[in-house]
Amino acid sequence: MISTPARVRFAPSPTGFFHIGGARTALFNWLYARHTGGQFILRIEDTDRKRFHPDALQDHLAGLRWLGLDWDEGPEVGGDYGPYFQSQRLSLYQEWADWLVEQGAAYRCYCTAAELSEMREQQRAGKQKVGYDRRCRWLSPAERAAREAEGRSWVIRLAVPLDGEVTFHDVIRGDITYANAELQDAVLLKSDGWPTYHLANVIDDHFMKITHIMRGDEWLSSVPLHWHLYRAFDWEPPVWAHLPVILNPSGKGKVSKRAIRTPSGATIPVFVHEYQQMGYLAEAVVNFLSGIGWALDGETEIYDRKTAIAAFDIHHIQASPAAFPAEKLEWMNGMYIRQMADEALLQALLPFLSQQLGIDAGTLAADKRLHLLIPAIRERMKTLKDAGPLIDFIWADDVPIPTATDLIPRKTTCEQTCVILQAIIERLQGLQEWDEAGIETALRALVAELGVKAGQLFNPIRVAVTGRRVTPPLFVTLAAVGRTPTIHRLQRALQVLGDCGEHADH
RNA sequence: GCCCCCAUCGUCUAGAGGCCUAGGAUGUCAGCCUUUCAAGCUGAAGACAGGGGUUCGAACCCCCUUGGGGGCACCA
Secondary structure, eight states: OOOOOOEEEEOOOTTSOOBHHHHHHHHHHHHHHHHHTOEEEEOBOOOOSSSOOTTHHHHHHHHHHHHTOOOSBBTTTBOTTOOOBGGGOHHHHHHHHHHHHHHTSEEEEOOOHHHHHHHHHHHHHTTOOOSOOOTTTTOOHHHHHHHHHHTOOOEEEEOOOSSSEEEEEETTTEEEEEEGGGOOOOEEEOTTSOBOHHHHHHHHHHHTTOOEEEEEGGGGGGHHHHHHHHHHHTOOOOEEEEEOOEEOTTSSSBOOSSEEEOTTSOEEEOBHHHHHHTTOOHHHHHHHHHTSSOOSSSSOOOOOHHHHHHHOOGGGOOOSOEEOOHHHHHHHHHHHHHHSOHHHHHHHHHHHHHHHHTOOHHHHHTOHHHHHHHHHHGGGOSSGGGHHHHHGGGTSSOOOOOOHHHHSOTTOOHHHHHHHHHHHHHHHHTOSSOSHHHHHHHHHHHHHHHTOOHHHHHHHHHHHHHSOSOOSOHHHHHHHHOHHHHHHHHHHHHHHHOSGGGGTTO
């Protein structure tokens, strides 16, 4: 497919942390830029000084980098169309807002917050439509002069047409028509001289030569306003593509800014850095996110980003909202973990294990037991966080003393278990090499010699040595635990069983 | 309340009028494998919201209803 290089942007506002829904928007923009051989631009929309959060910018940059969504222009990399912080472009917005006023396409409004809220109050009381009544739009030059003389502050509002309608095109949804009468004379420049989103995004997209706007569907209703702005400036609007919102997994309501709620009542985090901290792989998250609102071919679920880039098509993005498929991410992350090479998995695991086990990462990296265990636990993990609880007993000074109930297999008596354990101890003590293969050979031979079922012999060992009923595969586990602790714990289990009279019925 | 958008298995999706007795995935359930738990393999149940049109023919086009979502700030 031949497409002209697109210039697209991701334009987060540093008022909060990088949200998983924002990551999907960023990803789609990035995929489209890479697909067309164009540019992915990162622009920081920091015009809300009240809600500014000092850590938000770094959180976004770190999150994008973690996901591997590299930007061609923006913070820390620069570019020919900067600055890429709106707070550094204020004079540009002011200049063009003034120009609009000169052209008669916008006007100064002197209403105070108190006046506006009183107006809304009255509208509600009178069951009228709530919205700015344009009282300042019709002010005479003398009235304006009077207000300015009073030293009243003002905002600049767009003078939208009072009748007629506007029809614009959205790639994903087709033509959409709004009646101008439904539109507000929106504020373009605030009284502090800072622009609102409406003004800033139109001006920046124009001067940054943005060709396609891909953003959340919550912006759809402000497009008519933007359309009028483009027309007032006599600028060509970019192509609009409004992405479907991501809903809660229940399908009820937009995913919140704080936590995702599952039908079972559990909550799932929403920030990109939380997914990283929870042990999700960036590649899995990217793969997963690409499948919300878009599909590679309708068949393939696991694919790398190169494949996604090659196939990404803006025209095949779904228009309907999608519930966040949380269980699918779990599965997919597990798939990615299973595909990792031992060494790569080990490296990915180190920070998590180090924290969970309280052991220095360097020490862990050099620990042969960990290397032994990696292949054994890989398919038991859904996230990188799952490894620790699976193997922590290896580094524990001691393990819980098992109960007789746990030690004695089904359809086996206490006496039989004791006999089996005794035989195991002797056999393991006499083992030449303490490694997985040697242990397995010896124990399987013992199963045959004693004429018992494999489980009758293996399960007591598992419980005795690890204190758990569920563990990684037995032989590699024993190899990792080591001979001395293994024998010791087996002997201790024998003591637990002690006088079998108490457990005779088992 | 007003405006706009949306509507395929529980969920993510394929489907651009005949390839559809609707495909894939996840989740669920069952069987196999098996030293536990997983993983893996096999199988099962599971959807075109409803009603009208248009057409020889509709999941796909139009209308209505219903349901869901989004927006109505000197926030983005």
